[in-house]
Amino acid sequence: MSLLADALDYIIQLSLIDLVLTFWYFFLFDMMRYLVINGIGLVKYFIDEYKIKDRKLIARQQLFIEKPLVSVLVPGKNEGKNLYKLANSLKLQTYKNLELIVVDDGSDDETPSIARHLLKRGLIHNFFRNEQRGGKASAANLALRFCKGKYVIHLDADTLARSDALEKMLIHFYLDENIAAVGGDVRVNNLQASVCASLQSLEYIKTITTARSIASSFGILRIISGAFGAFRTDALKRVKGWDVGPGLDGDITIRFRKIGYKVVHEPKAICYTNVPVKFTKLAKQRFRWDRSLVRFRLRRHRDILNIFNHNFSWLNFITILENIIFNFAMNIKWWAYFAYIIIFHTNSLHIILFVNFVLYLISNVVQYIYALFILGNTIKKEEIQISLLLLLMPFYSTFLMRPVRTYAHIMELIHKVSYMDAWNPWKVSQNQLYAKKNTSKNIQFGGKR
Amino acid sequence: MEYYISNQSVTPKELASTLLFSFDDEINATDVNIIYIDASDLILANKYLKRLRQQSSPAVYLTPIIFICSPLQNISPAMNLADGLLLTEQLDAYSIQQVRNQFQECQMRIKDLAKHEAKDIQIAFKILRYLYIHQCNIEPIRTITSQYGYRYPQLEPFFDSQDHSLLNTLEFLEAHHLLVSKELEKSYQCNSCESAFLNFQETCSHCQSSNLTMNELIHHFYCAHVDNKEAFLQGNGEMVCPKCEKSLNHIGADYDKPSIVYHCNDCQHDFQDAQIVTTCYNCHSKSIPDDLVHRKIKRFELSALSKQTALYGLENMLQAVVRDVFDAVELSVFERFVHMESARVHRYQLSHSCLFKLQINDLESLYLELGEKAKDFFIELTQLIKIRLRSCDLISASNESTIIGLLVETHDLNAKIVMERLINDIEQLLQSSINFHVPISSKIQPITKSIDANELMSLLE
Numbered sequence: 001m002s003l004l005a006d007a008l009d010y011i012i013q014l015s016l017i018d019l020v021l022t023f024w025y026f027f028l029f030d031m032m033r034y035l036v037i038n039g040i041g042l043v044k045y046f047i048d049e050y051k052i053k054d055r056k057l058i059a060r061q062q063l064f065i066e067k068p069l070v071s072v073l074v075p076g077k078n079e080g081k082n083l084y085k086l087a088n089s090l091k092l093q094t095y096k097n098l099e100l101i102v103v104d105d106g107s108d109d110e111t112p113s114i115a116r117h118l119l120k121r122g123l124i125h126n127f128f129r130n131e132q133r134g135g136k137a138s139a140a141n142l143a144l145r146f147c148k149g150k151y152v153i154h155l156d157a158d159t160l161a162r163s164d165a166l167e168k169m170l171i172h173f174y175l176d177e178n179i180a181a182v183g184g185d186v187r188v189n190n191l192q193a194s195v196c197a198s199l200q201s202l203e204y205i206k207t208i209t210t211a212r213s214i215a216s217s218f219g220i221l222r223i224i225s226g227a228f229g230a231f232r233t234d235a236l237k238r239v240k241g242w243d244v245g246p247g248l249d250g251d252i253t254i255r256f257r258k259i260g261y262k263v264v265h266e267p268k269a270i271c272y273t274n275v276p277v278k279f280t281k282l283a284k285q286r287f288r289w290d291r292s293l294v295r296f297r298l299r300r301h302r303d304i305l306n307i308f309n310h311n312f313s314w315l316n317f318i319t320i321l322e323n324i325i326f327n328f329a330m331n332i333k334w335w336a337y338f339a340y341i342i343i344f345h346t347n348s349l350h351i352i353l354f355v356n357f358v359l360y361l362i363s364n365v366v367q368y369i370y371a372l373f374i375l376g377n378t379i380k381k382e383e384i385q386i387s388l389l390l391l392l393m394p395f396y397s398t399f400l401m402r403p404v405r406t407y408a409h410i411m412e413l414i415h416k417v418s419y420m421d422a423w424n425p426w427k428v429s430q431n432q433l434y435a436k437k438n439t440s441k442n443i444q445f446g447g448k449r
Numbered sequence: 450m451e452y453y454i455s456n457q458s459v460t461p462k463e464l465a466s467t468l469l470f471s472f473d474d475e476i477n478a479t480d481v482n483i484i485y486i487d488a489s490d491l492i493l494a495n496k497y498l499k500r501l502r503q504q505s506s507p508a509v510y511l512t513p514i515i516f517i518c519s520p521l522q523n524i525s526p527a528m529n530l531a532d533g534l535l536l537t538e539q540l541d542a543y544s545i546q547q548v549r550n551q552f553q554e555c556q557m558r559i560k561d562l563a564k565h566e567a568k569d570i571q572i573a574f575k576i577l578r579y580l581y582i583h584q585c586n587i588e589p590i591r592t593i594t595s596q597y598g599y600r601y602p603q604l605e606p607f608f609d610s611q612d613h614s615l616l617n618t619l620e621f622l623e624a625h626h627l628l629v630s631k632e633l634e635k636s637y638q639c640n641s642c643e644s645a646f647l648n649f650q651e652t653c654s655h656c657q658s659s660n661l662t663m664n665e666l667i668h669h670f671y672c673a674h675v676d677n678k679e680a681f682l683q684g685n686g687e688m689v690c691p692k693c694e695k696s697l698n699h700i701g702a703d704y705d706k707p708s709i710v711y712h713c714n715d716c717q718h719d720f721q722d723a724q725i726v727t728t729c730y731n732c733h734s735k736s737i738p739d740d741l742v743h744r745k746i747k748r749f750e751l752s753a754l755s756k757q758t759a760l761y762g763l764e765n766m767l768q769a770v771v772r773d774v775f776d777a778v779e780l781s782v783f784e785r786f787v788h789m790e791s792a793r794v795h796r797y798q799l800s801h802s803c804l805f806k807l808q809i810n811d812l813e814s815l816y817l818e819l820g821e822k823a824k825d826f827f828i829e830l831t832q833l834i835k836i837r838l839r840s841c842d843l844i845s846a847s848n849e850s851t852i853i854g855l856l857v858e859t860h861d862l863n864a865k866i867v868m869e870r871l872i873n874d875i876e877q878l879l880q881s882s883i884n885f886h887v888p889i890s891s892k893i894q895p896i897t898k899s900i901d902a903n904e905l906m907s908l909l910e
Contacts, residue, residue, distance in 0.1 A: 134668045138675050243672055
């Protein structure tokens with residue numbers, strides 16, 4: 001209580017300018033970005049939703065009149081144990097004209113026999129197996145090569161889609177013919193497995209449900225989740241499928257945007273996935289994910305920032321710039337801020353940290369409330385129960401996510417570690433690394449539409 | 450004595466010591482050592498050989514038989530049903546002597562058996578004796594002349610036709626530990642006609658069409674592009690990635706071939722696991738490999754038990770089963786009981802007891818039909834009999850196909866009813882389990898005071 005009293009005394013004695021100068025990091029960046037801009041975005045999102053309400057009904061009718069074949073692609077390794085559940089969840093979908101294509105990327109467990117059994121039973125429509133692992137991108141491209149659907153759903157084997165999820169995503173293709181991809185809302189299935197999983201559930205609600213819905217509303221969505229995304233098959237074939245990851249989902253989204261397609265997020269198209277239950281595993285996962293910012297935004301797609309580029313688009317520019325500023329630059333600035341308060345506020349360090357905690361807690365609570373508006377009646381009881389853990393979110397973001405992200409950025413910038421990641425087979429990583437060293441030629445994907 | 454069978458009127462000078470017979474002549478003699486057959490007409494020679502092997506006299510059917518043929522005939526091992534071949538150009542005193550030496554021991558063994566002047570009827574027993582006398586193993590010979598894809602040519606003459614009988618007989622002997630087998634290979638055979646001549650085809654898993662194109666997939670490491678090899682191939686034979694336009698030079702370094710995908714040209718389905726369908730060349734029926742008959746192709750050898758059995762007779766299976774299941778009495782014991790019952794009936798003049806005889810004729814065909822399963826069938830059969838009889842009735846077996854019994858305190862009319870029901874039961878069993886018919890006969894002989902026990906037994910014969 002004395003810390004709270006000290007903090008209050010400390011804040012009261014500060015002038016407004018001193019307050020901003022001491023907590024500039026929060027007030028100038030986090031509050032502006034996540035509370036103010038997201039708040040405006042939220043209003044825009046609901047206005048947009050209201051505007052297209054009737055058109056969505058018509059689009060749904062069109063979808064069910066046309067009933068195009070939709071190919072559900074499930075590439076993966078050692079995912080046999082999840083296939084039966086997955087196939088059954090697809091049978092329960094409100095949209096029925098589906099073909100489920102499973103690609104086994106060099107599994108060394110029972111996956112091939114399970115998949116063949118399900119194929120015989122008609123629960124899977126086609127099954128391909130690569131004896132040698134080729135990586136997620138090649139497995140997805142193999143499925144894309146042989147799929148027959150007008151639209152493609154890319155799904156991770158361990159995700160379970162809500163019964164109306166596919167329908168909700170597919171409707172967007174009938175709302176705007178320029179939409180090439182629709183992202184589904186990924187939520188945590190095993191949120192009660194551990195504190196780590198619960199915190200990730202809160203994080204997913206904040207960064208996927210809220211942030212992507214608002215980014216989509218502003219037209220600056222930069223990623224269609226690899227776990228659950230819908231694509232126009234012709235658009236996918238135009239960009240010639242997925243490229244080598246990690247981060248292939250973000251990469252393909254940017255490639256769609258570069259050739260003029262729109263990408264949107266549909267928070268009502270919900271799928272549930274399992275997340276790491278231990279912090280060590282989570283750190284490894286994020287170390288892999290966070291490197292893609294450097295690999296793809298700063299390196300591969302930096303041409304988007306070139307205003308003299310003949311393909312230049314302000315929306316694409318903002319999309320990448322926002323990502324670079326708030327995930328890369330602000331991350332570095334946070335360390336600078338941390339150093340600043342240690343050096344200049346040594347005596348009141350504990351109070352400043354406490355106030356920061358309170359400010360970030362408030363920010364998290366407000367963002368959670370934003371999410372509740374978007375989630376509406378799709379929120380589950382368990383997701384409300386874990387809201388008490390919002391108290392831990394400032395620690396989770398600051399002391400776990402931020403160091404991992406910083407480390408990932410540095411390692412990728414200096415050592416290009418993503419090219420050596422075991423996530424890809426060594427033959428693929430080695431080839432990527434060798435090719436990068438020996439050629440400066442960029443890959444060209446299609447022309448402007 | 451050696452015989453030469455030919456339609457020629459002259460014996461080759463090297464076989465001057467032999468007796469000349471024509472193909473129309475029957476051989477019944479017991480002193481024959483070797484029979485040479487002129488095989489210039491192989492069909493005729495094989496036919497004659499078959500007649501010899503199907504005789505019941507061991508002295509005849511066991512005799513070594515040598516075909517004399519011309520080198521131009523080029524008789525394949527699968528078509529040679531004889532014990533040996535002599536080419537006309539090899540026909541000299543030396544080779545004749547070699548043949549005699551080769552079969553000397555065999556002839557000794559035949560002579561020992563022939564002393565008994567027995568008649569062998571059971572084919573299984575004849576085959577066992579033949580194998581023992583000739584001390585030979587039975588090797589399967591791969592051939593297109595048999596629908597099974599292999600034959601045991603030496604044993605074929607013992608049978609009228611080329612059906613399952615030969616294989617069933619070998620299995621029967623193996624089941625009774627008289628032969629031991631070694632599996633040489635497995636054969637997939639048509640489930641309809643058992644032909645081994647099958648065409649294996651890859652077919653579409655959707656429409657079963659065999660109009661398929663097989664495509665090799667290429668995975669380009671650099672850009673993760675995956676497509677059929679044709680999509681990468683340029684006119685000059687080089688491979689260039691259609692996605693990133695890079696050259697693919699080294700397999701393993703630039704690209705790999707992760708799998709093969711079939712494309713059905715009829716229904717346009719793409720798939721990896723083609724369904725294998727077999728078509729039988731013989732009966733044209735289609736099947737999947739799982740439904741094919743899997744037959745073991747075996748080599749058979751004589752077992753340790755085979756010598757005794759070949760010399761002293763094949764144990765009567767029906768008798769053995771009857772003894773085991775009923776705890777049946779020996780025939781001599783049975784006769785003593787008949788004496789006692791006859792005396793009792795005669796003494797008190799109150800009882801009506803009956804003897805019965807139940808004979809299953811043509812047991813041979815039943816053995817051949819059932820092979821190794823014959824024993825199970827006989828157990829089932831004896832259990833049927835057991836149900837119809839009472840514990841006070843007495844059972845024995847007079848020979849391999851005849852069961853005799855004593856029904857005490859049973860009037861001949863009631864005994865007749867029991868027999869009728871029993872025959873009906875057995876016929877139904879045969880019909881329902883193997884759809885087979887063998888003649889079954891029965892006889893009832895009431896025990897009366899006017900007929901003594903010995904006469905009763907002889908009347909039952």
